Amino acid sequence: MNNFGSVWRVLVVEDDDDTRRFLVDCVSNHEQLVLAHALGTVRSARQWLSSDPGPVDALLCDLGLPDGNGIDVIAHALQCHPSCEALVLSVFGDDQSVLASIEAGALGYIHKDSSWGDIAQTILDMKAGASPISPLLARGVLSRFRRWGAVPAGPVQSPNSAAGSALASGSESSGLSPREAEVLDLIARGFSYAEIAALQTISVRTVQTHIKNLYRKLAVHSRSEAVFEATRLGLLHGH
Amino acid sequence: MVIDGVCWRAVLAIFCLSAWCTPVAGQVVQLDRAQWIHADAGPQPVRLPFVWDRVAGNRSGVAHLQLDWAVEALPARPMALFLPKAGNAVELRVNGSLLMRLGSLEQANSSDFGKLPQWVVVPGELVRRDNVIDIKLRADEGRRAGLAPIFAGPLDEIESIYRWRHMDRFTLTVLILGLTLGVSLLAFSLAWTQRELTHPDDVRNRWIFLVAGVTEASWSLRLSDQIWVDPPLPWPVWSVVSSAAYLAWIAGALVFSHHACALRLPALRQVVVIFVTLGLLSALLSRLLAWPWAWTAWMGVTAVGLIAYGHWFSWTLLGRRTYLDALVALAALANIGAGAWMWWVFRWQSDPMGAGSSQRYTSILFTSALLLILLQRFRLASVRARENIDLLDRQVALKEQELAQVYRSQEQWAREQATQQERQRIWRDLHDGLGAHLNTALRQLQSDRVDPNSLRDTLQDGLFQLKLSVDAANLPLGDLGVLLGSLRYRLAPRLQAAGLTLHWEVDALPRLPQLESPQALRELQFIVYEALANVLQHSRARSLLVRARREAGGVVLLIRDDGPLESGVSSPGRGLRSMHERALALGIELAISHGQSGTQVRLFIALH
Numbered sequence: 001m002n003n004f005g006s007v008w009r010v011l012v013v014e015d016d017d018d019t020r021r022f023l024v025d026c027v028s029n030h031e032q033l034v035l036a037h038a039l040g041t042v043r044s045a046r047q048w049l050s051s052d053p054g055p056v057d058a059l060l061c062d063l064g065l066p067d068g069n070g071i072d073v074i075a076h077a078l079q080c081h082p083s084c085e086a087l088v089l090s091v092f093g094d095d096q097s098v099l100a101s102i103e104a105g106a107l108g109y110i111h112k113d114s115s116w117g118d119i120a121q122t123i124l125d126m127k128a129g130a131s132p133i134s135p136l137l138a139r140g141v142l143s144r145f146r147r148w149g150a151v152p153a154g155p156v157q158s159p160n161s162a163a164g165s166a167l168a169s170g171s172e173s174s175g176l177s178p179r180e181a182e183v184l185d186l187i188a189r190g191f192s193y194a195e196i197a198a199l200q201t202i203s204v205r206t207v208q209t210h211i212k213n214l215y216r217k218l219a220v221h222s223r224s225e226a227v228f229e230a231t232r233l234g235l236l237h238g239h
Numbered sequence: 240m241v242i243d244g245v246c247w248r249a250v251l252a253i254f255c256l257s258a259w260c261t262p263v264a265g266q267v268v269q270l271d272r273a274q275w276i277h278a279d280a281g282p283q284p285v286r287l288p289f290v291w292d293r294v295a296g297n298r299s300g301v302a303h304l305q306l307d308w309a310v311e312a313l314p315a316r317p318m319a320l321f322l323p324k325a326g327n328a329v330e331l332r333v334n335g336s337l338l339m340r341l342g343s344l345e346q347a348n349s350s351d352f353g354k355l356p357q358w359v360v361v362p363g364e365l366v367r368r369d370n371v372i373d374i375k376l377r378a379d380e381g382r383r384a385g386l387a388p389i390f391a392g393p394l395d396e397i398e399s400i401y402r403w404r405h406m407d408r409f410t411l412t413v414l415i416l417g418l419t420l421g422v423s424l425l426a427f428s429l430a431w432t433q434r435e436l437t438h439p440d441d442v443r444n445r446w447i448f449l450v451a452g453v454t455e456a457s458w459s460l461r462l463s464d465q466i467w468v469d470p471p472l473p474w475p476v477w478s479v480v481s482s483a484a485y486l487a488w489i490a491g492a493l494v495f496s497h498h499a500c501a502l503r504l505p506a507l508r509q510v511v512v513i514f515v516t517l518g519l520l521s522a523l524l525s526r527l528l529a530w531p532w533a534w535t536a537w538m539g540v541t542a543v544g545l546i547a548y549g550h551w552f553s554w555t556l557l558g559r560r561t562y563l564d565a566l567v568a569l570a571a572l573a574n575i576g577a578g579a580w581m582w583w584v585f586r587w588q589s590d591p592m593g594a595g596s597s598q599r600y601t602s603i604l605f606t607s608a609l610l611l612i613l614l615q616r617f618r619l620a621s622v623r624a625r626e627n628i629d630l631l632d633r634q635v636a637l638k639e640q641e642l643a644q645v646y647r648s649q650e651q652w653a654r655e656q657a658t659q660q661e662r663q664r665i666w667r668d669l670h671d672g673l674g675a676h677l678n679t680a681l682r683q684l685q686s687d688r689v690d691p692n693s694l695r696d697t698l699q700d701g702l703f704q705l706k707l708s709v710d711a712a713n714l715p716l717g718d719l720g721v722l723l724g725s726l727r728y729r730l731a732p733r734l735q736a737a738g739l740t741l742h743w744e745v746d747a748l749p750r751l752p753q754l755e756s757p758q759a760l761r762e763l764q765f766i767v768y769e770a771l772a773n774v775l776q777h778s779r780a781r782s783l784l785v786r787a788r789r790e791a792g793g794v795v796l797l798i799r800d801d802g803p804l805e806s807g808v809s810s811p812g813r814g815l816r817s818m819h820e821r822a823l824a825l826g827i828e829l830a831i832s833h834g835q836s837g838t839q840v841r842l843f844i845a846l847h
Contacts, residue, residue, distance in 0.1 A: 092709045113702060135724030136713055143715070189745045190724025 008057040008127055009036040013045045013073050014089060015065050019112060023060055023089075026116040033058075033120060042068035049073075049080045058123050059086040060110065063097055071104045078105045085126055099140045102215050103222035108132040130208030131215055138187035141218055145176050148221055176217070183210045267392030267400070268308075270372070276303040287388040288324070288591030291378035297529050299347045299380045308333075308370040308391050318361040319397035320372070323404060323592055324387040326353025328377035333361050334370050344377045348474035353384060354466060354595075355408055358401040360394060379474055381531050383585070387592045408595050409466055415599050415606075416462045422610050423455035429617050440623065444616050447498050451609050454491025458602060460484035465595050475526040482522035482534065486515050489541070492574070492605060496567055499612045500556055514541070535586040542579040549575040563611055570604035577601040661712075664758055668708040676701025703729065707768065711761035717750035719787060719794060719844065722764055727785070730771060737775050739800075740782040748787060748794055751844050753826055762821045763844075766829070769814050770798045770840040779803060780837060793845040801837040 010027045012035065014020040020038055027033045036056050039045045042065050049056070059077050063070040074086045088101040088109040098109045108131040110122050122132060133141075176184070179200065186196045197204045273289065274282040282305070285294075291302060310318075320338075322329070328342025329352060339359040341352040378384030390400060430448035433441050461484040464470065470477040490511045497504055504510070518537055525534030553568035577598040585596070680697045683689060710725045723745050727734070734741055754760055774783055780802035787796045815831065822829035828843035 092706050096713065113699075134728050135721050136710060136728075138724075139715055139718070139721045185747065188724055189720040189747070190727040191743060191745070195743060 007032055007034050008123065009034050009055055010058045010060060010123065011036045011045070011049075011056050011077070011084075012038040012060045013040070013042075013065070013070060014038070014060070014062045015040040016062075019062075019089075022116065023119065026119045027060075027123075029116065030120040030124075032124060041065055042070070042072055045073045046076050049077050056081045056084045058127065059084055060089055060119075060123070061086055061106075062089045063101065071101055074101060074106050075104050087122065087126060093134055093137070096140075098137055099144070102137075102141070102218055103144075105219045107212060107215050109137075125208070126212075129205070129212055131212040133187055133211050135188045135190050138184045141214055142176075142181070142184045142188060144218060145181075145221070148175075148225065176214070180210050180214055183207055184214065187211075267390050267396050269388050269390055270306050270308060271388035272306070273374075273386070274305040276305055287386055289386040290591050291376070291384035292381060292531075295378065297380055297531065300378055301344055302376045302378055302384075302386075304374045304376070304386060306372040306374070306389065308372055310366055310368055310370065313368065314363050314366055314393065317363050317394045318366050318391065319394045320359050320361060321390040321397045321401050321404075322357045322359070322387070323390075324353050324385065325357060325374065326376065327351045327379050327382055327384045329353075329357070329386075330375040331359055332373040333365055334367060335373075336365055342377060344375055347377065348379050348382075350469050351379070351382060351474070352468055353382075354468060356401060356404045358397060361391075380529065381478075381526065382474060385591060412462060412466050412595070412599055415603060416459055416466075418603070419455050419459045419462060419606055422606050422613070423452050423459060425610070426452035426455060426613055429613060432617075433620065436620075438623075441620060443498070444620055447495065447616065448613065450491055450495045450498065451613055454488055454495055455606065455609065457484045457487035457491060458606075461488055462599055462602075465599065478526045479519075479522050482526070483519055486518040486522075489545075489578075490515050492571075495609065495612075496552070496571060499609075499616075500564055500567055502552070502555065535582075538582050538586060542575075542582045545575045546579060563608065563615065566604070566608040566611065570601070570608045573601040573604050574598060661757060664761060665708065665712070668704075668711075668761070672704030672708060673701045676704065707764060708761070711764050712757055714757070714760045714764075716756065716760070717752065717754045718748075719751055719754060719763075719796070720745055720748050722754075722760060723767065723785065723787060723796075726764065726767055726771065730768075730775075733775055734783075739774075739780060742782065742784040742786075744784070744786040744788070746788050748789060749846060751794060751846065753844055759825055762825055763827070763842075766818045766821055766827075766842070767796070767798070769818050773814065774798070774800045774802065774838070777802075790843075792847070793843055796842040796844070798840040799837060803835065803837075 010033050012020060012023045012027065014023055017040075020040060024035055024038050027035045036053065037048055039048060045061075056077065059074065061070040061073050061077075065073070070088065074088075077084050077086060086101075086106040088098055088106050089112055090098055090109045091112050093109050093111055098106075101109070107126055108122070110119055110132070114122070125132075179202075182200065183196055186199065191199070193204045193207045196207050200207070271287040273285050273287055275285045275289070275294075276282050285304070289302070289304060291300075295302075320331070320333075322331075325331075326342070328344055328350065329339065330337065330341075330344055331339040338361065339357070341357060342350040372389070374386060376384060376386060390397060426448045430445050430452060433445040433448065436442070436445070461481055464477070464481040464484075472480060494507065494511060496502070497507055518541070521533040521537035524530045525532070549571050553572050556564040556568035556571075559565075577596075577600070581596045581598055584594075676697050680694055680701070683694050683697060706729055707726075710729065714722055714725065727741075727743065754763060771783075771785075774780055780800035782801050784797065784799045786799075787794060789795075818831075819829055822842070826845070828841075830839075830841045832839045832841075
């Protein structure tokens with residue numbers, strides 16, 4: 001239903017009234033975006049998402065909500081609306097909180113001090129297949145995959161781990177491909193999309209697609225890891 | 240331990256063994272009448288046992304004795320003669336035929352065959368109804384030479400008698416000798432195991448073990464004299480050695496019993512020294528100066544003294560009613576009794592029947608008591624050692640726990656210190672960065688003319704500084720690449736606004752030990768930010784190169800712009816001074832050069 005050029009229905013979850021109004025304006029003032037709803041708590045967001053409100057294409061969600069963590073809202077939104085894509089609202093875009101959101105299924109983040117145009121564009125880019133990333137976030141994602149032993153052997157050299165290639169393993173479906181690992185490493189070292197595209201002889205769009213795929217793989221891996229850990233600890237039965 | 244009935248019965252059974260039991264049965268006859276053939280005085284009838292020392296005085300010589308042996312019926316089988324004691328050397332003829340020669344009749348003070356019983360087979364064809372047995376003895380002075388009554392009879396019966404007596408005199412003595420030597424070696428070994436211990440109880444034990452070893456070794460030497468036909472030294476000298484061993488055994492037993500049973504006898508050491516000294520003197524007088532009464536007298540005095548003392552000693556020990564004390568008391572009484580009896584038999588009778596000393600039996604009691612005491616003391620010492628080891632283990636475990644607690648405290652302290660330092664860094668960052676900018680914004684608002692753009696710039700700059708601070712806290716330790724990448728990410732809008740052509744050449748870099756703390760990362764981030772901010776604020780550069788490469792011994796970071804000299808920073812301002820100070824604190828080489836072609840900031844970060 002949501003083809004290129006279509007209008008995307010956006011849910012905003014932010015507890016600060018001014019920021020929420022600003023975000024609502026960003027969405028409302030863009031011709032390709034429609035505000036589905038604007039809420040300020042985890043409880044109200046979960047209730048609204050469960051109440052069959054129609055399609056939700058994008059979610060802008062703050063993490064520090066008064067009655068809980070925005071990550072719960074993201075997870076619930078993806079459960080109720082599988083086509084929904086979530087962006088985290090962050091002041092700093094620091095890797096720890098954003099990484100946790102991505103593991104929960106978010107596909108990127110938006111700085112709270114961004115301009116309204118940037119915010120709308122980020123939503124549209126995400127829906128078009130591009131996800132925002134920062135060097136710190138790239139290093140965090142790479143470290144997470146490396147910890148799982150899902151980094152392929154190849155030319156990727158990491159100053160953090162001389163044993164990176166020794167740990168390399170993982171399937172194509174859930175592990176990093178050599179290209180993805182190279183892209184992540186270059187982003188971590190500060191290279192721009194265009195520079196990476198030139199170095200890797202690929203298009204900027206491909207670089208952006210790689211990033212979005214990486215986020216999805218990270219979420220899949222995290223869920224598998226959680227199931228594995230829960231099974232190991234005897235919290236789940238039948239797996 | 241209280242003595243029970245079984246122990247008493249066992250002790251009595253030992254006493255029932257008698258060395259004097261010689262079975263005589265059947266057609267065996269005892270010949271105890273002889274003619275002593277003098278070369279000058281002619282035959283002289285004597286009654287056996289014939290004791291040389293008693294009839295010849297203090298001299299050596301050869302005695303010729305002739306015995307008549309009447310046989311009622313001529314035997315169909317061979318006959319035999321059993322000589323319980325004949326020596327020192329002996330030559331035996333029956334009806335003129337030489338049947339046995341043991342030792343040399345001529346060489347005085349050589350082998351002594353009188354110590355062991357002998358037997359000789361008499362062929363049947365040699366036997367007549369009236370037979371004459373000629374025996375020549377070599378008799379050494381003071382060596383208990385002589386001839387005991389002879390037994391004559393059928394071969395089988397005489398052999399049986401001989402075997403019985405040989406078992407008593409030789410085999411049993413060898414067994415006792417083996418036991419004594421074994422206990423002696425054990426005592427010395429136990430003393431050796433205690434040689435490095437310094438506890439008073441261990442030192443006392445070592446002394447007792449040594450005394451026991453010497454005592455039993457002395458008794459072994461003394462026992463060996465009873466069966467040693469060819470001692471390693473000539474007779475008088477060997478006699479002194481044997482006497483000295485006997486003295487040592489008595490003295491050692493005395494000292495050991497007192498120490499082991501914790502008896503306190505005044506001047507025990509002096510008594511022992513006097514006893515041994517006078518004993519040695521009497522032995523020398525007796526053997527080497529041919530004054531035999533000296534040794535006999537001294538042994539007599541010793542016997543009387545020990546009998547008197549033995550009563551007190553045994554009475555005291557038996558009063559304690561413990562197993563070991565009773566055994567020691569019994570051993571003392573038995574040995575003193577046997578010693579006194581032997582003194583009578585040997586000194587006054589010269590062991591005429593060749594029975595040997597019965598003290599070899601009673602010594603078993605003492606050896607057993609000594610062995611038990613050794614083992615008990617060693618067991619107690621081992622138990623104490625084990626307890627000490629256990630105590631040591633517990634103390635070590637306690638110390639380890641204390642040490643672990645100290646380590647935990649130190650680690651906790653170190654963590655708290657690190658946390659405290661990190662908090663201070665964050666507070667300083669907030670104070671110098673965001674705080675300063677907020678303060679500036681406040682002042683701008685309070686001024687008469689508020690410039691919204693200026694106020695926005697101030698607030699944005701404050702937020703920017705806060706982001707840098709947060710980035711520094713999240714940077715992976717030692718990772719220069721991500722530090723540079725995150726700075727570019729944060730400065731991207733400003734770099735883009737400046738219209739600079741950016742050449743970004745950041746290689747994959749090794750982990751840098753000098754950037755292993757958030758503080759160091761924050762300091763370096765500040766230096767690099769200052770360098771980039773200078774380019775953005777002060778130069779009119781069109782292009783900017785940021786290059787980080789590994790070179791010999793470290794990593795070189797180069798920030799170079801093409802801004803003209805007059806537009807760059809030509810004099811060291813506050814920012815540049817701060818850069819140098821921070822680089823110096825980090826141990827990083829910083830070189831800034833200006834020229835017509837632009838400004839270059841070069842940082843060298845060593846790998847080690």
